[in-house]
Amino acid sequence: MKIQFQSLQDFMVMDGHGMYVWLAVLVSLWVLVSLVLRPLSQHRKITASIERQLQGEKIGYLSSNRRGESDAPNS
Amino acid sequence: MTSGYHSGFIAHFSRDVLLHYRRRSDLARPLVFFIITSTLVPLGVVPEPATLATLAPGIIWIIALLATLLSIENLFAEDWQDGTLEQMLISPNLLVMPILGKVAAHWLMVGLPLTLISPLIAMMLYLPAEGLLPMLLSLALGTAALSLVGAVGAALTLPLQQGGMLLALLVMPLYTPILIFGSATVQSAIDGLVWSGTLATLTAVLALAIALCPLAIIGALRLSSEY
Amino acid sequence: MTSNRKWTWFHRLGSPRWFYHKTSQWLPWLSIVTGALLITGLVWGLAYAPEDARQGNSFRIIYLHVPASVLALAGYYVMAIAGAVGLIWKMKLAYIVMRAAAPLGAALTFIALFTGAVWGKPTWGTYWVWDARITSMLILLFLYLGVLALRNAYNSYEAANKSSAILSLVGTVNIPIIYKSVDWWQTLHQPATIKFTGAPSMHPDMFAPLLVMIVGFYSFYALVLILYSRAEVLQREQKSSWVRELVTDKRDRR
Numbered sequence: 311m312k313i314q315f316q317s318l319q320d321f322m323v324m325d326g327h328g329m330y331v332w333l334a335v336l337v338s339l340w341v342l343v344s345l346v347l348r349p350l351s352q353h354r355k356i357t358a359s360i361e362r363q364l365q366g367e368k369i370g371y372l373s374s375n376r377r378g379e380s381d382a383p384n385s
Numbered sequence: 386m387t388s389g390y391h392s393g394f395i396a397h398f399s400r401d402v403l404l405h406y407r408r409r410s411d412l413a414r415p416l417v418f419f420i421i422t423s424t425l426v427p428l429g430v431v432p433e434p435a436t437l438a439t440l441a442p443g444i445i446w447i448i449a450l451l452a453t454l455l456s457i458e459n460l461f462a463e464d465w466q467d468g469t470l471e472q473m474l475i476s477p478n479l480l481v482m483p484i485l486g487k488v489a490a491h492w493l494m495v496g497l498p499l500t501l502i503s504p505l506i507a508m509m510l511y512l513p514a515e516g517l518l519p520m521l522l523s524l525a526l527g528t529a530a531l532s533l534v535g536a537v538g539a540a541l542t543l544p545l546q547q548g549g550m551l552l553a554l555l556v557m558p559l560y561t562p563i564l565i566f567g568s569a570t571v572q573s574a575i576d577g578l579v580w581s582g583t584l585a586t587l588t589a590v591l592a593l594a595i596a597l598c599p600l601a602i603i604g605a606l607r608l609s610s611e612y
Numbered sequence: 613m614t615s616n617r618k619w620t621w622f623h624r625l626g627s628p629r630w631f632y633h634k635t636s637q638w639l640p641w642l643s644i645v646t647g648a649l650l651i652t653g654l655v656w657g658l659a660y661a662p663e664d665a666r667q668g669n670s671f672r673i674i675y676l677h678v679p680a681s682v683l684a685l686a687g688y689y690v691m692a693i694a695g696a697v698g699l700i701w702k703m704k705l706a707y708i709v710m711r712a713a714a715p716l717g718a719a720l721t722f723i724a725l726f727t728g729a730v731w732g733k734p735t736w737g738t739y740w741v742w743d744a745r746i747t748s749m750l751i752l753l754f755l756y757l758g759v760l761a762l763r764n765a766y767n768s769y770e771a772a773n774k775s776s777a778i779l780s781l782v783g784t785v786n787i788p789i790i791y792k793s794v795d796w797w798q799t800l801h802q803p804a805t806i807k808f809t810g811a812p813s814m815h816p817d818m819f820a821p822l823l824v825m826i827v828g829f830y831s832f833y834a835l836v837l838i839l840y841s842r843a844e845v846l847q848r849e850q851k852s853s854w855v856r857e858l859v860t861d862k863r864d865r866r
Binding site for chain 3: 312313314315321324325326327328330331333334335337338341342344345346348349350352353356357359360361363364
Binding site for chain 3: 537541542544545548551554555557558559561562565566569572573590593597601604605608611612
């Protein structure tokens with residue numbers, strides 16, 4: 311099994327078919343990478359929003375406690 | 386009380402036929418659509434007999450398909466709104482029969498008339514004579530399958546506002562085999578080949594649809610009644 | 613309850629919390645395996661595999677086109693089976709997996725169609741040809757889009773899940789019929805065409821990297837399915853105590 315192309319130049323051009331092959335490769339890779347990145351960023355956003363919610367609840371709890379009112383722990 | 390296996394079928398079949406018949410003017414709509422849209426073909430393409438004859442089997446089938454699609458949207462809508470659907474769903478009887486009755490009624494009042502009017506369209510589009518009988522048979526069987534599969538789409542989009550376009554999008558991919566086998570039956574006959582095999586395949590697709598579509602429809606209707 | 617112990621593993625499988633924790637352990641390994649397979653397969657196929665006698669170097673697109681097609685089709689079945697499990701056992705996680713499978717499958721179908729079209733130009737001179745495979749792929753894309761459209765049309769989460777599950781099942785039954793009918797339709801009109809994959813007649817040196825890519829794509833599919841599902845699990849279970857603990861733990865560890 312040897313490498314089919316003599317040089318990087320050859321590899322890019324692929325006897326004239328390079329444009330098609332690399333177009334297909336690049337678009338496919340772009341889609342595949344997006345498929346991985348999207349759920350990861352969603353995950354991060356959801357975690358962040360849950361964190362903010364928890365912060366908000368803690369502050370609400372503390373501030374209502376300070377006033378000496380007993381609050382229901384969760385709404 | 387005669388409650389045989391088929392009584393649910395006959396009861397809902399006759400009820401729906403009567404309901405359709407009471408609005409006779411509505412029955413003309415798919416037929417008029419069929420004729421008017423077929424007229425668009427020579428206007429949009431070319432009025433030349435040779436070209437139209439090549440296109441005829443497919444075009445006639447496609448327009449019949451669209452006419453069926455347009456008419457199936459409200460199959461369950463009235464029953465859903467006036468509570469008949471709920472009654473059907475909670476009744477202890479087999480639900481498959483009423484559903485098959487409704488769809489059969491739809492075929493009788495839409496699909497069959499489309500089939501019977503197709504020779505007129507065939508003439509306008511210069512369909513060769515050999516194609517006429519296959520056209521009638523394939524449309525008769527095919528529109529029944531189209532009604533069944535279309536009913537699945539109607540049931541799934543029942544609670545939605547403006548479900549019409551969505552219904553079309555959902556159902557069109559499912560229609561492709563029916564269209565392929567239907568128009569190929571006609572085309573084979575025109576080409577001088579044996580067409581009974583293709584017609585048999587279409588019949589098999591119809592049989593499968595009769596067996597399976599009611600299950601999907603029941604699931605979708607239960608869902609819609611809860612919604 | 614009869615045979616309770618036998619079914620606990622199955623119902624534990626349906627617990628979103630169990631799923632989340634188990635996949636947290638698997639993810640690193642799965643990512644490495646996926647990356648390794650895909651990179652190996654792609655470099656092998658693009659640079660080392662011998663070029664095709666008839667098609668020249670453009671045939672190398674096969675190393676993306678075929679795996680994407682395989683997974684696009686398999687993915688529809690994953691979606692439908694997940695939907696069926698959700699309908700029958702009313703399992704939340706099953707619906708979550710079904711929802712994840714839909715955009716994933718649609719994207720893979722798009723890759724299959726795009727690479728197929730690009731491959732078609734040097735091979736047949738046009739970007740589009742009504743080849744049986746490509747036409748079936750296009751119809752598959754419409755089936756996926758239909759499921760997505762139906763899901764988005766419903767406002768209620770539960771109703772959206774149930775209806776798209778039913779539609780997926782209807783599509784599943786249809787797919788073999790569609791493929792067979794398109795295949796048959798194609799033979800009517802073009803008796804002999806260059807097939808996109810002459811798999812049996814492929815030289816082993818060309819076939820081996822293809823196999824690697826197919827396995828790699830399966831691995832990729834599992835990876836992305838899990839990623840989407842985890843995000844959705846967090847979203848749906850955000851009010852529950854285990855999620856809150858998870859988030860606070862993560863924050864404290866930072």
